[in-house]
Amino acid sequence: MTDFEPTIIAFVCNWCTYTAADLAGTSRLAYPHNVRLVRLMCTGMVDPKYVIKALLSGADAVLVSGCRPGDCHYINGNFKARRRFKLLKEILPRFGFEAARLRLAWIGASDGHEFAATIKEMTEKMRELGPSEARRKMVI
Amino acid sequence: MPQSYKIEVPGADLGATLKNFLGAILGLEEVAAMLVPAWLPMKDTVMPVLVTDPAGLETADPLAPAFPLNAARLASRLTRKPAGGLVAAVLRPCEIRAFVELVKLKQGSADDLVIIGLDCLGAFPNTGFTQAAQAHGRGLTDKFLASALGSGEGAVDGIEPAAACRVCERPLPLGADVALGLFGVWPEGGVLAEGRTERGAEILGRLGLARAGAPAARTSAVEALVRAKTKLRDEMFARTTEATSSLEKLTAYLAGCVNCYNCRNACPVCYCRECVFTTDVFDHEPRQYLQWARRQGTVKMPTDTVFYHLTRLAHMSTACVGCGQCSNACPNGLPVMELFRTLAARTQAAFDYEAGRSLEEAPPLSVFREDEFPEVTAP
Numbered sequence: 081m082t083d084f085e086p087t088i089i090a091f092v093c094n095w096c097t098y099t100a101a102d103l104a105g106t107s108r109l110a111y112p113h114n115v116r117l118v119r120l121m122c123t124g125m126v127d128p129k130y131v132i133k134a135l136l137s138g139a140d141a142v143l144v145s146g147c148r149p150g151d152c153h154y155i156n157g158n159f160k161a162r163r164r165f166k167l168l169k170e171i172l173p174r175f176g177f178e179a180a181r182l183r184l185a186w187i188g189a190s191d192g193h194e195f196a197a198t199i200k201e202m203t204e205k206m207r208e209l210g211p212s213e214a215r216r217k218m219v220i
Numbered sequence: 221m222p223q224s225y226k227i228e229v230p231g232a233d234l235g236a237t238l239k240n241f242l243g244a245i246l247g248l249e250e251v252a253a254m255l256v257p258a259w260l261p262m263k264d265t266v267m268p269v270l271v272t273d274p275a276g277l278e279t280a281d282p283l284a285p286a287f288p289l290n291a292a293r294l295a296s297r298l299t300r301k302p303a304g305g306l307v308a309a310v311l312r313p314c315e316i317r318a319f320v321e322l323v324k325l326k327q328g329s330a331d332d333l334v335i336i337g338l339d340c341l342g343a344f345p346n347t348g349f350t351q352a353a354q355a356h357g358r359g360l361t362d363k364f365l366a367s368a369l370g371s372g373e374g375a376v377d378g379i380e381p382a383a384a385c386r387v388c389e390r391p392l393p394l395g396a397d398v399a400l401g402l403f404g405v406w407p408e409g410g411v412l413a414e415g416r417t418e419r420g421a422e423i424l425g426r427l428g429l430a431r432a433g434a435p436a437a438r439t440s441a442v443e444a445l446v447r448a449k450t451k452l453r454d455e456m457f458a459r460t461t462e463a464t465s466s467l468e469k470l471t472a473y474l475a476g477c478v479n480c481y482n483c484r485n486a487c488p489v490c491y492c493r494e495c496v497f498t499t500d501v502f503d504h505e506p507r508q509y510l511q512w513a514r515r516q517g518t519v520k521m522p523t524d525t526v527f528y529h530l531t532r533l534a535h536m537s538t539a540c541v542g543c544g545q546c547s548n549a550c551p552n553g554l555p556v557m558e559l560f561r562t563l564a565a566r567t568q569a570a571f572d573y574e575a576g577r578s579l580e581e582a583p584p585l586s587v588f589r590e591d592e593f594p595e596v597t598a599p
Contacts, residue, residue, distance in 0.1 A: 128534040129496070129527075136527055149590065159588035163571075164534075166593045167585065170570045171533050171563060176466035184597050201599070213467040220471050220520040 086140035086206035088115045088199070091126045093146035095153040096189045103192030111196035112203040115143070122146060124157020128164050131182070135172065138215040140206045141181045143198070148186040158186070176213050180205055223421045226432035227400075227411040235361065237411065238282060238400075242336070243274035244427050245308055245398070251334065252305025255294060256280045264353045268294055270307075282310045285352070285364045285374065285381065287343035290488035290545045292318030296328035308334040312343075314388070314543035316395040317576020318488035321539045324583055325491050334419065337393020339402040341368040342385030344376075345548050352379050369406065384544020384557045387453040389446050395576065398424060401434065404441025412438070453561075460555070460562040467526075473559065474529055476552040479522045483556045484532060486549035489539040489575070497528055529556075533563050538584045540564035541576045 092098045098119045104111060120126060123146030134142045144165060152158040165184040173179045183202060187195050229237045246254045258269045259279040266286035271277060292315045298307045311319065316337055322328045341364070344352060352360050355377060368374035374381040393399045397420030401412030412434055415421025464470045481497060484490045496502070502524060513519045537560060546556035568574055571584035 129531050132527060132530045132534065136530075156588065159590070160585075162593055162596055163585055163588050166570060166596050167534060167538070167567055169596060170567045171530070171537070174461065174563065174566070175464060175470045175530075176468075183599070186597060217468045218471065218516070218518060218520070219467065220475060220477075220523075220525045 084207060084211060086114050086203055086211070087138070088141045088143060088202055088206065089118065089134040089139040090115050090143040090145060090199075091118050091120055091123070091130060092143075092187075093123050093153070093157075094119055094121050096147035096151070097145040097185075097187045097195065099189035100187045100191045100195040103190065104196045107192050109192060109196040111199045114203045114206075115199045122152065122154050122157035123161035124152070124154060124159075126161055126164065128168050131168055132172070135177055135181070135212065136214055136219050138212060140209070140212045140215070141183065141202055143183045143185060143202060145183075145185040145187045145195075145198070148188055151188065178209060180209060181212065223415045223424065224432060224434055225413045225424055225427075225429035226409065227413050227429060229407070229410050232407060234283070234365065234406065234411070235281060239277050239280050241400075241411075241413075241427075242280060242282075242308075242310065243277050245334070245336065245423060246271070246274045246277065248423065248426065250306050251308050252303065253298075253307050255291065255298065255307060255309040257282050257284060257286060257291075257310065259284075259358055264357050265350070266353075270298070279358075280310075281358075281361055282338055283341065283365060284361045285341070285343040285368075285376075286349050287312070287382070287385075287543075287545075287548070288346055288349075289486065290318055290543050291315045292322055292328075292488040295319045295333055296322045299329040299332040300327060302329075302332060306334055307332060308336060310336045310338070311393070311396070312340045312543075313337060313390055313393045313395075314340075314384075314541050314576075315488070316393055317390075317541035318543060320395055320576045320579055321489045321541065321583070322491065323579060324581075327491060330579060334398070334423065335393075335396040336398045336400070337396030338400045339393070340385075340388070340391040341365070341402070342374050342381035342388065342391075344379055345382045348379040348382075352376050369402070382544050382548060383456070383555070384542060384547065384561070387449060387456045387561075388542060389449040389453050390542070391445065391449070392442065396420065401438065403445055404438035405435055409435040409437075456558055457562045457565060460558045464559065464562075471526060474525055474554065476554050477525045477529070478552065479525055479528060480551060481528075482549040482551060483546035483554075486545040487536065488543060488545065489541065490532065490536050491539070492535075497524070497531075529559070533560065533567075537564040537567045538571060538573060539575045540568075 131142050146158050253272045266284045268291050295309050323330045397417045399414045399416050405412045415424045542561045544557040573584050
């Protein structure tokens with residue numbers, strides 16, 4: 081497992097978490113290169129299909145991250161995201177996608193450190209868990 | 221305690237009695253039409269028909285073991301705008317639950333529909349019904365009733381009720397306006413008629429029936445039936461959970477799927493006017509297929525089979541009423557109902573929701589609260 085490099089797909093909101101990622105960069109905080117950021121305007125835009133597609137395509141983990149509840153730039157997008165993620169957490173682990181592979185986080189615009197720490201934590205966790213089954217088995 | 225009445229069944233001819241009862245309701249001034257399962261004139265098959273004249277109820281047979289489609293969709297078509305009068309619909313409990321879900325999605329109106337429900341004995345899958353109807357014609361219903369209310373568990377000539385019906389632990393028409401009770405009632409106590417809503421009570425009051433309480437045997441008969449069905453349901457949940465507990469197993473479970481989307485078409489609560497799977501989101505470029513094939517070695521065609529089912533689970537499992545039309549409709553005999561019911565039980569429980577239980581309960585993904593589900597963001 082030591083040369084396994086996990087791939088994490090992160091759907092992040094423009095106003096908070098993407099800005100936090102930018103801040104991590106400008107602050108020269110090192111964090112693993114395993115994350116692929118997908119910038120959306122709001123976590124409320126994250127269709128459950130994006131998470132499902134990412135996992136079926138072989139992503140080892142999916143992070144959805146946005147503004148803290150109450151701070152959403154569009155008022156209630158993250159509340160909707162929370163309900164949709166609750167749904168996904170009920171469905172996907174039953175088919176073998178370990179719960180740890182699905183992460184919902186609230187990382188605000190000034191939380192560059194927290195962003196870097198979250199990515200680091202997830203990458204390490206995925207190295208432990210190993211490659212997703214979708215990478216190893218045929219998906220129809 | 222809903223008002224209840226006893227319907228006498230002269231000569232134990234349940235079919236004729238029900239037809240008279242329905243005719244009396246259709247004869248009421250405010251009832252413009254009735255949707256009811258009936259034998260078609262041109263062939264020995266049962267389909268929902270819409271009639272305005274009580275004479276049209278001649279071949280009505282709501283107890284026939286036929287369930288070709290979930291009539292909630294039809295009720296939705298009949299009430300999405302005012303039809304110029306009340307429509308009465310004879311619906312199975314799962315059809316009533318599905319209609320409730322559609323009303324919540326503004327695809328039907330409960331005010332414009334009078335729902336007549338019966339204790340449900342289940343039905344055969346389409347192929348089974350065709351076979352049984354060919355053998356027994358219109359006498360099938362009596363044979364089915366004898367088996368279902370006796371010890372035959374509804375089987376006729378070895379044809380069993382559909383899997384969805386066998387595990388259905390909700391056989392009472394709780395959401396109906398007028399509910400007809402058979403379990404623990406028929407044949408000794410005739411048929412029990414309950415007005416479960418104000419409108420239902422008002423209608424029953426005008427039919428000249430004898431007031432009567434539910435027979436003593438009813439409660440225990442219903443409890444025993446529900447207990448037995450719940451056990452079968454839980455066994456089905458356990459089997460299905462085990463059969464799909466990894467991606468590899470899920471893939472094997474769905475390997476016969478050809479993305480015909482008939483399960484989606486038959487599903488009464490798959491509510492989108494245009495399903496994303498028929499849009500150009502899934503109209504992949506030929507180059508894309510080749511790229512996938514290069515990357516993965518082998519690509520089953522068409523693609524997106526597991527994706528489709530997972531998406532449908534995400535989109536409608538909270539509305540699933542367990543009618544089993546998905547399995548009924550599958551041309552390749554995939555156990556779709558088992559998969560969806562098993563997941564639906566979990567997703568609905570996660571939101572403390574039961575599809576079709578109440579018009580007052582908003583669909584879980586259409587509402588949210590400021591503080592909820594803290595466990596979702598726990599690392």
